[in-house]
Amino acid sequence: MAKEMMGQVGTEDASDTGEDLLQLVSFKIGEEEFGVDILFVREINRMVEITRVPKSPEYVEGVINLRGKVIPIVSLRKRMGMPEKELDKDTRIVVVELEDQLIGFVVDAVSEVLRISRNITEPPPETASGVDAEYITGIAKMDERLLILLNLNRLLSFGEREVLKEAA
Amino acid sequence: MSDDLEMLGEIVEEFVVEAEELVEKLDGDFVTLEKQPEDGELLNEVFRTAHTLKGMASFLGFEQITKLAHRMEDVLNKLRRGEMAISPGMMDVLLLGLDRLRTLVEEVKEHQKDVSDVSDVVEKLQGVLEDSTASEESSEAVVNEVEDDGAETIEAEPGEDASSGETEVREEASLQEGDGEPVVVQGSEEPVAELIQSAPEEEEEEDAGDTMDVDAFSEEMAEILQDFIVETEEIIEKLDQNLVALEGRPDDLDLLNEIFRSAHTIKGTSSFLGFTQMTRLTHRAEDVLNKLRKGELSVNADRMDALLEAADAIKMLLDRIKEQNLEKVDLSHVMAMLEGTMTEQGGAPVVLEEKTSEAEPEPEKPVDKEPAARGSAKKAPEKAKSSPPKMSGKSVTDQTVRVDVDRLDNLMNWVGELSLEKNRLNRITSLFEGAEDVEELSGQLNDVNAKMAFITTELQTAVMKTRMLPVGKVFGKFPRMVRDLARDAGKQIDLRISGEETELDKSVVEEIGDPLVHLIRNAVDHGIGTPADRAQAGKPEKGTVKLWAEHQGNHIVIAIEDDGKGMDPEVLKKKAIEKGVLNEADAERMSDRDAWNLIFAPGFSTAAKVTNVSGRGVGMDVVKTNVAKLNGIIDIDSELGAGTRITIKLPLTLAIVNGLLVKVSDETYIIPLVSVMETVRPQSEQMSTINGREVIRLRDQVLPLLRFDEVYDVPRNNGHMDIPYVVVVAVADKQIGLAVDDLMGQEEVVIKTLGKYLGDMQGIAGSAILGDGRVRLIVDVADLVRMGKEE
Numbered sequence: 001m002a003k004e005m006m007g008q009v010g011t012e013d014a015s016d017t018g019e020d021l022l023q024l025v026s027f028k029i030g031e032e033e034f035g036v037d038i039l040f041v042r043e044i045n046r047m048v049e050i051t052r053v054p055k056s057p058e059y060v061e062g063v064i065n066l067r068g069k070v071i072p073i074v075s076l077r078k079r080m081g082m083p084e085k086e087l088d089k090d091t092r093i094v095v096v097e098l099e100d101q102l103i104g105f106v107v108d109a110v111s112e113v114l115r116i117s118r119n120i121t122e123p124p125p126e127t128a129s130g131v132d133a134e135y136i137t138g139i140a141k142m143d144e145r146l147l148i149l150l151n152l153n154r155l156l157s158f159g160e161r162e163v164l165k166e167a168a
Numbered sequence: 169m170s171d172d173l174e175m176l177g178e179i180v181e182e183f184v185v186e187a188e189e190l191v192e193k194l195d196g197d198f199v200t201l202e203k204q205p206e207d208g209e210l211l212n213e214v215f216r217t218a219h220t221l222k223g224m225a226s227f228l229g230f231e232q233i234t235k236l237a238h239r240m241e242d243v244l245n246k247l248r249r250g251e252m253a254i255s256p257g258m259m260d261v262l263l264l265g266l267d268r269l270r271t272l273v274e275e276v277k278e279h280q281k282d283v284s285d286v287s288d289v290v291e292k293l294q295g296v297l298e299d300s301t302a303s304e305e306s307s308e309a310v311v312n313e314v315e316d317d318g319a320e321t322i323e324a325e326p327g328e329d330a331s332s333g334e335t336e337v338r339e340e341a342s343l344q345e346g347d348g349e350p351v352v353v354q355g356s357e358e359p360v361a362e363l364i365q366s367a368p369e370e371e372e373e374e375d376a377g378d379t380m381d382v383d384a385f386s387e388e389m390a391e392i393l394q395d396f397i398v399e400t401e402e403i404i405e406k407l408d409q410n411l412v413a414l415e416g417r418p419d420d421l422d423l424l425n426e427i428f429r430s431a432h433t434i435k436g437t438s439s440f441l442g443f444t445q446m447t448r449l450t451h452r453a454e455d456v457l458n459k460l461r462k463g464e465l466s467v468n469a470d471r472m473d474a475l476l477e478a479a480d481a482i483k484m485l486l487d488r489i490k491e492q493n494l495e496k497v498d499l500s501h502v503m504a505m506l507e508g509t510m511t512e513q514g515g516a517p518v519v520l521e522e523k524t525s526e527a528e529p530e531p532e533k534p535v536d537k538e539p540a541a542r543g544s545a546k547k548a549p550e551k552a553k554s555s556p557p558k559m560s561g562k563s564v565t566d567q568t569v570r571v572d573v574d575r576l577d578n579l580m581n582w583v584g585e586l587s588l589e590k591n592r593l594n595r596i597t598s599l600f601e602g603a604e605d606v607e608e609l610s611g612q613l614n615d616v617n618a619k620m621a622f623i624t625t626e627l628q629t630a631v632m633k634t635r636m637l638p639v640g641k642v643f644g645k646f647p648r649m650v651r652d653l654a655r656d657a658g659k660q661i662d663l664r665i666s667g668e669e670t671e672l673d674k675s676v677v678e679e680i681g682d683p684l685v686h687l688i689r690n691a692v693d694h695g696i697g698t699p700a701d702r703a704q705a706g707k708p709e710k711g712t713v714k715l716w717a718e719h720q721g722n723h724i725v726i727a728i729e730d731d732g733k734g735m736d737p738e739v740l741k742k743k744a745i746e747k748g749v750l751n752e753a754d755a756e757r758m759s760d761r762d763a764w765n766l767i768f769a770p771g772f773s774t775a776a777k778v779t780n781v782s783g784r785g786v787g788m789d790v791v792k793t794n795v796a797k798l799n800g801i802i803d804i805d806s807e808l809g810a811g812t813r814i815t816i817k818l819p820l821t822l823a824i825v826n827g828l829l830v831k832v833s834d835e836t837y838i839i840p841l842v843s844v845m846e847t848v849r850p851q852s853e854q855m856s857t858i859n860g861r862e863v864i865r866l867r868d869q870v871l872p873l874l875r876f877d878e879v880y881d882v883p884r885n886n887g888h889m890d891i892p893y894v895v896v897v898a899v900a901d902k903q904i905g906l907a908v909d910d911l912m913g914q915e916e917v918v919i920k921t922l923g924k925y926l927g928d929m930q931g932i933a934g935s936a937i938l939g940d941g942r943v944r945l946i947v948d949v950a951d952l953v954r955m956g957k958e959e
Contacts, residue, residue, distance in 0.1 A: 049942060051835075051935070051942065051943040051944065051945065052835065053922065053926060053929060053932065053945065054879075054880040054881050054882070054929070054931065054932070054945075055880075055881065055929055055930055055931065055932075056926060056929060060926065063922060063926075063935060063943050064943060065937045065941055065942065065943045068937065069920070070920045070921075070922065070923070070935045070937065070943050071923065072922065072923060072925050072926050099924075101923055101924055101925055102923075103925055156925065
């Protein structure tokens with residue numbers, strides 16, 4: 001239960017400096033900017049060679065060697081149904097830990113680590129631009145920028161995984 | 169009857185057995201000592217034995233024994249310190265003391281207390297102590313009260329020796345004394361003695377279930393319990409084997425003693441943990457064994473049956489303990505069987521009659537009488553017999569491995585070496601900064617590198633070895649099984665086992681048990697004929713089943729060989745057609761080997777009659793499934809009229825795989841070498857299609873051909889169709905060809921899972937990180953073969 005809660009950006013656990021502050025890692029995919037709770041993020045790596053895994057879900061790029069551990073890599077673009085893009089020097093792998101497992105996300109670029117006040121977050125709108133609303137816990141508005149807060153557990157929910165495994 | 173009392177009763181019994189052993193040991197040692205008075209080692213040994221006896225007796229409040237043993241210990245202590253020399257007179261006194269000890273232990277056995285007075289001997293010993301020139305007369309020298317132990321103060325008769333009549337009177341006198349207030353018991357130990365006295369003998373009446381105190385079942389207990397389970401399992405296994413061996417060598421006293429000790433140990437430990445049912449059962453078995461080893465009873469088939477039955481029941485009880493199922497079990501029939509064998513006539517009325525009739529081999533109709541003869545009596549243990557392998561899959565004990573200390577030492581040693589090299593590496597690295605002579609340093613670096621490579625290999629082996637178990641752990645139960653099966657079927661079978669010391673990874677050992685059971689049952693049931701059949705075929709009436717294991721490179725091979733009827737490919741084919749497993753056209757061109765492999769087809773059984781052991785067509789399927797799970801290969805070789813050999817080839821471990829690297833388009837994959845039969849560069853005439861499926865002809869075989877890139881959706885930039893290499897892989901009984909672009913060599917890799925997120929991907933057994941740091945996928949050959957069949 002506790003884990004479930006922690007999976008969502010925007011709970012009290014998310015901040016170590018008081019309940020009104022959120023610490024996020026922000027990254028870009030296309031023109032959209034996303035944020036995930038920094039507590040989930042283990043490290044951010046440059047692109048490395050990915051070994052394709054046959055018959056895996058389409059958005060699974062494959063596996064990599066992370067210092068002796070084999071971890072799966074998921075393309076956030078593909079996962080959220082956005083068009084594919086060539087890898088470039090800005091492409092990063094954001095390694096997160098979810099349910100005791102390391103998983104890497106391919107993102108276009110990592111922007112910065114942000115501290116934002118919970119006050120500026122809003123619940124997700126009915127239809128978020130291009131992204132399936134169920135992965136979104138909220139929207140943060142900062143001056144000109146709009147940050148989409150992602151729910152990683154939802155993104156890789158167990159139910160979905162089971163279905164995909166069967167489909168594979 | 170409270171459990172406390174019962175427990176005490178058990179402890180006393182335990183004491184008696186051990187005391188008897190100790191006294192016996194002393195007896196032998198004393199005699200030796202007389203011949204070798206200078207033997208310091210022996211003196212120490214004797215001293216320790218007496219000391220142990222004193223300790224045990226004092227704990228239980230047997231004060232006569234304590235007093236006597238104590239005094240003897242004093243004498244022995246002086247002897248071993250060289251303060252006295254051994255003289256014949258002294259030995260006489262010691263031996264006399266020993267005889268009295270024996271009497272006292274006997275009394276404890278009969279009446280739960282030691283009653284006869286020992287002051288006379290104690291005085292003699294005292295005399296020996298005070299006069300180092302002790303002789304027979306010494307006892308007259310001192311007629312003193314014995315100071316310590318607060319001994320009773322009966323005036324001792326300064327007799328030359330304890331004449332039997334005198335002793336008797338004494339015993340009676342002190343017996344009365346004992347009935348009232350216990351004579352002199354040291355402080356707190358008194359209640360123990362008292363309790364023991366009042367512990368009645370009718371303990372068997374109440375067959376309470378094994379109890380486990382919930383509070384007591386704390387973590388600590390859990391640990392003790394786990395040790396108990398592991399140890400008892402080992403003992404039972406050994407017991408089983410030894411019992412079967414005993415049947416062949418009924419006069420082997422060493423063997424009998426070993427069996428007795430096994431039972432005794434189980435009794436002791438189970439009693440300590442309060443598993444009363446198990447204790448009671450082993451106790452009863454021990455009684456029988458004790459009479460056997462003393463020669464009061466002789467080894468016969470009924471007694472063996474009863475003992476084996478008891479072993480089964482213990483196994484069953486242990487399994488229940490494992491499951492923490494503590495309901496009481498009905499053991500009355502086993503108890504009755506044991507009870508019945510306690511007299512030389514060996515007449516346990518009901519059960520035994522049944523047994524004896526079964527004991528007579530009736531070759532004509534062994535199968536038909538099965539249900540009646542086995543009846544309910546055998547059912548429970550039968551179940552117990554078949555269940556352990558399955559249960560072991562989840563039981564607590566599976567989480568632990570018992571490792572030989574030598575292996576851990578070895579491991580430690582290599583870890584030490586590794587850190588030495590690491591330090592060297594550090595030093596060289598620091599030297600590199602601003603170094604002039606880089607060449608010299610790179611030479612050193614090479615050296616360290618080579619050393620590191622060597623050490624890590626050794627380390628890997630050493631770690632692997634901690635997981636290794638001898639396959640004998642599995643083989644152990646087969647002599648018993650074959651004996652029972654043969655007896656039931658009225659056949660004579662000699663099971664010869666070799667290579668039981670061959671080691672396998674724990675996980676493999678656990679999985680291989682079931683398949684072997686089925687294969688051996690098959691050999692006994694279908695392979696070996698009845699004595700009459702065999703005689704007719706000109707073979708010795710006694711059939712032979714050989715079970716052996718050996719290392720072959722990175723694999724282990726286990727084979728089951730019988731000198732029975734052999735398998736007729738034509739009969740198998742006919743049967744398969746009848747069962748709808750095979751069509752006539754396929755049968756026509758089927759090779760003998762493929763025909764033999766038909767026995768692995770689900771639902772296939774050639775047994776004319778379905779017996780309770782095999783013939784239902786499930787067994788061989790289990791064999792195939794389990795062996796496939798282990799990435800093993802099964803090979804059948806049979807000659808009609810001469811026998812059948814089934815060979816299983818298995819990887820040594822499931823954690824490390826020796827892999828063949830193959831290249832397909834731009835991707836590299838690892839195929840476990842254990843599954844690789846051969847690699848070929850096919851000629852175009854070898855390739856063809858049957859029913860639209862690609863096949864490759866290889867000598868007399870036609871194998872389905874799978875294109876690696878198609879199975880694994882490997883992207884191809886140039887759609888070329890030629891097949892440079894075919895890797896022939898096999899799992900269990902099936903072979904297929906796998907078309908790849910190139911062979912890249914072989915490498916030993918550590919298997920890593922793909923993790924929960926990706927789960928079990930079809931066709932992928934896992935991944936490995938190669939020497940270049942890249943992740944490569946390991947091919948699941950079992951999946952591939954399945955795909956090849958379905959396609």
